[in-house]
Amino acid sequence: MRLMLFIAFEWKRDVLLQQYISIERMWRIHRKKNNVCITILTCVCLGNLLLYIAFTNLRAEYVKIKHHSDGRIQTKLNVKEMEDGEEHERYIVNEPFKCNQRNVDLIIVVCSSLDHFKQRKAIRETWGNSAENESVKLVFLVGTWLQSRFSKINITFSKEISTYRDIVQGDFIDSYRNLTLKSIYMLHWVKTYCSHADFLLKTDDDMYINIPNLFKALNKQILTKFLMGNLISGAKPVQDKSSKWYTPKNTFPEVYYPPYLSGTSYIISISVLSKLYNATKSSKYFWLEDVFITGVCAKAAGIFHIHRNDMTFNTPEPFGCSLKSLISGHKIKWQNMYSVYQAVINDDSGVCDKSK
Ligand SMILES: *[C@@H]1O[C@H](CO)[C@@H](O)[C@H](O)[C@H]1NC(C)=O
Ligand SMILES: *[C@@H]1O[C@H](CO)[C@@H](O)[C@H](O)[C@H]1NC(C)=O
Ligand SMILES: *[C@@H]1O[C@H](CO)[C@@H](O)[C@H](O)[C@H]1NC(C)=O
Numbered sequence: 001m002r003l004m005l006f007i008a009f010e011w012k013r014d015v016l017l018q019q020y021i022s023i024e025r026m027w028r029i030h031r032k033k034n035n036v037c038i039t040i041l042t043c044v045c046l047g048n049l050l051l052y053i054a055f056t057n058l059r060a061e062y063v064k065i066k067h068h069s070d071g072r073i074q075t076k077l078n079v080k081e082m083e084d085g086e087e088h089e090r091y092i093v094n095e096p097f098k099c100n101q102r103n104v105d106l107i108i109v110v111c112s113s114l115d116h117f118k119q120r121k122a123i124r125e126t127w128g129n130s131a132e133n134e135s136v137k138l139v140f141l142v143g144t145w146l147q148s149r150f151s152k153i154n155i156t157f158s159k160e161i162s163t164y165r166d167i168v169q170g171d172f173i174d175s176y177r178n179l180t181l182k183s184i185y186m187l188h189w190v191k192t193y194c195s196h197a198d199f200l201l202k203t204d205d206d207m208y209i210n211i212p213n214l215f216k217a218l219n220k221q222i223l224t225k226f227l228m229g230n231l232i233s234g235a236k237p238v239q240d241k242s243s244k245w246y247t248p249k250n251t252f253p254e255v256y257y258p259p260y261l262s263g264t265s266y267i268i269s270i271s272v273l274s275k276l277y278n279a280t281k282s283s284k285y286f287w288l289e290d291v292f293i294t295g296v297c298a299k300a301a302g303i304f305h306i307h308r309n310d311m312t313f314n315t316p317e318p319f320g321c322s323l324k325s326l327i328s329g330h331k332i333k334w335q336n337m338y339s340v341y342q343a344v345i346n347d348d349s350g351v352c353d354k355s356k
């Protein structure tokens with residue numbers, strides 16, 4: 001047995017030795033080739049380094065992280081932290097100079113999701129494009145995919161950011177339950193970067209907004225401090241456990257929601273923005289965005305509602321003629337955005353006359 005082991009060991013050592021010798025020989029023979037390999041490897045490494053530097057620079061242009069005076073950089077945002085009155089909003093992608101013009105009448109914030117590239121494109125090519133001018137500005141507000149903030153800015157997204165310069169990305173996870181947080185970011189962003197505008201329009205990426213009609217409505221306003229939209233009164237928290245909107249008693253203890261505006265589109269006069277933002281910090285966080293911002297917080301801040309029938313959350317027919325006389329329409333697929341736009345702006349198409 002010992003002998004066998006010894007032989008096996010010797011044999012193995014032999015094989016190893018053989019291998020070593022042949023590797024050494026190969027190394028000598030292929031030294032020249034190896035030099036070429038090393039050169040190639042170095043080039044690849046250098047290339048990667050250059051790419052890395054390019055990407056970090058690209059990031060640096062957009063990354064705006066608020067550092068605290070004591071050197072802290074917080075990565076989490078929770079209700080308890082928000083109660084101490086400090087501002088916690090941080091932006092991964094920002095357009096701080098969007099409102100650089102002196103006279104901005106309206107800043108439009110379209111709340112979007114990171115992967116809604118087509119929806120944003122459709123808005124840019126339809127009502128969003130015709131809205132933007134010297135005094136009307138538009139940004140899309142999105143969150144992040146994951147907690148790790150930089151890992152998910154992929155090529156598609158970074159191209160979109162640098163091509164259109166209309167993306168603001170807040171440092172929060174994009175999810176249905178975080179829509180309220182998105183709106184708090186919206187208030188903070190406008191307060192910080194666009195506080196000289198007159199009005200803020202909050203809307204979503206499945207909405208059509210008839211901007212000229214909106215301006216007609218705003219120009220007729222005599223009041224200067226208000227929230228304007230489709231007022232919903234007497235709504236109750238949903239108690240049906242199978243519903244998407246199920247609200248357990250402990251998250252909203254009252255029987256009725258305070259009167260609030262449909263979150264699909266509403267206007268905030270900038271003169272009350274700061275007050276409203278402050279109220280979001282002192283009120284108990286509630287995940288239904290419109291109930292919280294335009295109901296709970298507006299009530300706490302004592303802000304007046306103006307009801308508009310024509311800021312609808314109805315879904316128009318695909319060709320969208322009804323939107324000629326409305327301010328907003330809801331649930332518009334990106335594919336239909338173009339025909340709605342054509343119907344609204346093009347009086348000669350005849351589509352709308354026929355449908356009457
Ligand atoms: C980036 O992510 C989005 C959303 O997940 C995806 O639609 C897109 O194809 C991705 N782009 C690349 C180049 O991976
Ligand atoms: C909301 O975003 C915050 C900040 O990124 C995150 O900590 C939290 O888990 C998110 N909540 C939900 C329900 O996605
Ligand atoms: C921008 O567009 C709005 C709405 O169409 C219009 O009322 C306003 O006069 C325009 N402003 C400028 C400077 O062109």
Ligand SMILES: *[C@@H]1O[C@H](CO)[C@@H](O)[C@H](O)[C@H]1NC(C)=O
Nearest residue numbers: 085272273274275276277278
């Ligand atoms: C909002 O809160 C900040 C900080 O607490 C305060 O300085 C500011 O005056 C408040 N704004 C309004 C309009 O109440």
